[in-house]
Amino acid sequence: MIGLYTAEEVRAAEAPLLAATAEGALMQRAAAGLASVCGRLLGAVYGRRVALLVGSGNNGGDALFAGARLAGRGARVTAVLLDPERAHPAGLSALRRSGGRVLAASDPAAPPLIGRADLVLDGMLGIGGRGGLRRDAVELTWAAAGGAGIAVAVDVPSGIDASTGEVDGVAFPAMHTVTFGAVKRGLVVGEGRGHAGQVHLVEIGLGHHLPVATAWQLTDADVAARLEPPSAGDDKYSQGVVGVLAGSATYPGAAVLCTGAALRTRPGLVRYAGGAADGVRAAWPEALVTEGGPGDAGRVQAWVVGPGGGTDEGARAVLAEVLATDLPVLVDADALTLLAREPELVRRRSAPTVLTPHDREFERFGTPVGTDRIGAARRLAADLGAVVLLKGDATVVADPGGTTFVNGTGTADLATAGTGDVLSGIAGAVLATQGTTGLDTAEAAAVAAHLHGRAGRLAARRGPLIAGDLVRRLPEAVGHVCGVPPALLGDSQA
Numbered sequence: 001m002i003g004l005y006t007a008e009e010v011r012a013a014e015a016p017l018l019a020a021t022a023e024g025a026l027m028q029r030a031a032a033g034l035a036s037v038c039g040r041l042l043g044a045v046y047g048r049r050v051a052l053l054v055g056s057g058n059n060g061g062d063a064l065f066a067g068a069r070l071a072g073r074g075a076r077v078t079a080v081l082l083d084p085e086r087a088h089p090a091g092l093s094a095l096r097r098s099g100g101r102v103l104a105a106s107d108p109a110a111p112p113l114i115g116r117a118d119l120v121l122d123g124m125l126g127i128g129g130r131g132g133l134r135r136d137a138v139e140l141t142w143a144a145a146g147g148a149g150i151a152v153a154v155d156v157p158s159g160i161d162a163s164t165g166e167v168d169g170v171a172f173p174a175m176h177t178v179t180f181g182a183v184k185r186g187l188v189v190g191e192g193r194g195h196a197g198q199v200h201l202v203e204i205g206l207g208h209h210l211p212v213a214t215a216w217q218l219t220d221a222d223v224a225a226r227l228e229p230p231s232a233g234d235d236k237y238s239q240g241v242v243g244v245l246a247g248s249a250t251y252p253g254a255a256v257l258c259t260g261a262a263l264r265t266r267p268g269l270v271r272y273a274g275g276a277a278d279g280v281r282a283a284w285p286e287a288l289v290t291e292g293g294p295g296d297a298g299r300v301q302a303w304v305v306g307p308g309g310g311t312d313e314g315a316r317a318v319l320a321e322v323l324a325t326d327l328p329v330l331v332d333a334d335a336l337t338l339l340a341r342e343p344e345l346v347r348r349r350s351a352p353t354v355l356t357p358h359d360r361e362f363e364r365f366g367t368p369v370g371t372d373r374i375g376a377a378r379r380l381a382a383d384l385g386a387v388v389l390l391k392g393d394a395t396v397v398a399d400p401g402g403t404t405f406v407n408g409t410g411t412a413d414l415a416t417a418g419t420g421d422v423l424s425g426i427a428g429a430v431l432a433t434q435g436t437t438g439l440d441t442a443e444a445a446a447v448a449a450h451l452h453g454r455a456g457r458l459a460a461r462r463g464p465l466i467a468g469d470l471v472r473r474l475p476e477a478v479g480h481v482c483g484v485p486p487a488l489l490g491d492s493q494a
């Protein structure tokens with residue numbers, strides 16, 4: 001798992017390290033790592049044009065020292081200074097000694113020079129940045145965005161809040177971010193995620209000074225370790241049975257997608273109960289189907305309730321019935337609308353519960369999501385005593401104790417109808433294995449979000465995707481995280 005940290009946590013961890021190392025040593029480590037990533041991105045360094053956008057803090061110092069190293073390898077480096085009086089003095093001397101040039105941001109030659117650069121290094125603001133970029137920084141950012149060079153952010157893209165990912169106005173649109181010591185949360189969540197590009201972590205020795213993270217990102221390997229493949233002693237009942245309560249005669253689609261996703265995540269068995277029984281039977285002969293309610297479905301190890309289920313009295317009764325059990329329940333879509341009216345239905349539960357709102361569903365519980373998505377998910381989870389999976393570009397999963405997962409596999413290709421129903425089915429299947437894997441509920445939800453995003457990426461390789469493509473790609477997504485070569489996966493290639 002990759003730990004995700006706030007700016008305050010990083011600052012607190014840096015303090016003892018700064019005290020224990022020679023002055024400037026940490027900045028040299030950061031600059032060495034930064035220059036090495038830039039060298040790799042450029043391929044050949046000699047003769048390449050590099051523009052440094054330099055602010056008045058240590059972030060600018062990192063850029064100047066990295067620029068000096070690249071100039072030492074033959075790059076043509078120019079530093080553009082936002083505040084020439086306050087640029088890092090030692091960094092500036094190092095750059096000059098290596099043959100680098102210096103311009104003020106107000107110099108009319110600065111924007112065209114940035115536009116022509118092969119690589120632009122954003123050292124305007126780091127974790128000390130507050131509020132929106134000022135006019136001069138915005139102009140340099142536009143010059144970089146309009147140029148053809150590789151845009152690289154130092155530590156964090158200037159203009160993003162390193163802790164929340166909030167962007168107030170304009171932020172540097174990086175293709176790569178070279179971050180020091182720890183991955184800042186703002187690089188993986190909110191608008192910051194879209195500005196960070198590929199994140200490269202450079203170690204500066206912060207490791208054991210960092211607290212245990214309270215926010216995490218799962219890798220493919222982490223997800224693989226949380227999936228239990230069938231073993232010789234298994235039968236269809238021992239690998240988890242999922243119950244799907246979704247869809248209606250008028251709207252069978254959600255039921256078909258949700259049941260299919262649950263099946264393709266490969267629990268032992270999927271049961272369906274509800275008004276879309278005919279549609280589900282036709283689409284999925286593998287499912288056990290009834291027109292009745294949850295009591296007619298047979299035993300399950302987890303319920304999924306809500307997608308396409310409506311908000312009438314019958315739907316309310318189904319929701320209340322499953323929430324009164326001691327089984328894991330995933331509550332989505334229409335059932336969230338019902339639950340927002342009667343949150344005590346979930347507050348009185350002690351069994352695992354996962355709510356999967358998008359922003360509008362979230363707002364029905366009282367307050368809008370706002371710009372701090374981790375904070376928002378944590379607040380609702382603590383209030384309701386349930387795991388909250390807040391959907392989005394980077395889906396956030398929070399448990400009532402505050403432990404949070406930020407999904408890294410999401411892709412905008414998922415922004416199409418029905419993909420949420422697929423996520424519910426996947427999550428239901430993972431929750432149904434809790435009895436055998438002992439998997440924590442928030443982790444189960446995070447595993448589901450990871451697989452969902454992987455399936456989305458795989459499907460999107462072939463062009464625009466629809467929700468059914470995710471279901472078809474799920475076996476390949478599971479194979480991908482487990483390191484199985486895709487060629488071995490039968491019909492998921494279709």
Ligand SMILES: NC(=O)C1=CN([C@@H]2O[C@H](COP(=O)(O)OP(=O)(O)OC[C@H]3O[C@@H](n4cnc5c(N)ncnc54)[C@H](O)[C@@H]3O)[C@@H](O)[C@H]2O)[C@@H](O)CC1
Pocket residue numbers: 014018026027030055056057058059060062124125126127128129130131132133134137154155156180204
């Ligand atoms: N502390 C450490 O041990 C290390 C810090 N490093 C670098 O230091 C950075 C943090 O440095 P600083 O604390 O100096 O902060 P920054 O370099 O992020 O910037 C702070 C400066 O920018 C100004 N400023 C803040 N918001 C602004 C805005 N919206 N518009 C214009 N100016 C604004 C402040 O007045 C201050 O002068 C990190 O992000 C990282 O790049 C690295 O060198 C690694 C070691």
Ligand SMILES: Nc1ncnc2c1ncn2[C@@H]1O[C@H](COP(=O)(O)OP(=O)(O)O)[C@@H](O)[C@H]1O
Pocket residue numbers: 333358391392393394395410411412413414415416417418419420421422423452
């Ligand atoms: N811009 C986006 N980038 C990445 N993922 C997105 C984006 N927009 C939506 N998604 C994902 O797509 C799914 C949509 O779910 P939802 O809104 O419930 O749709 P539906 O109800 O039609 O199934 C969620 O998993 C969400 O995280």
Ligand SMILES: [K+]
Pocket residue numbers: 059122123124125126153154155156157158
């Ligand atoms: K920066």
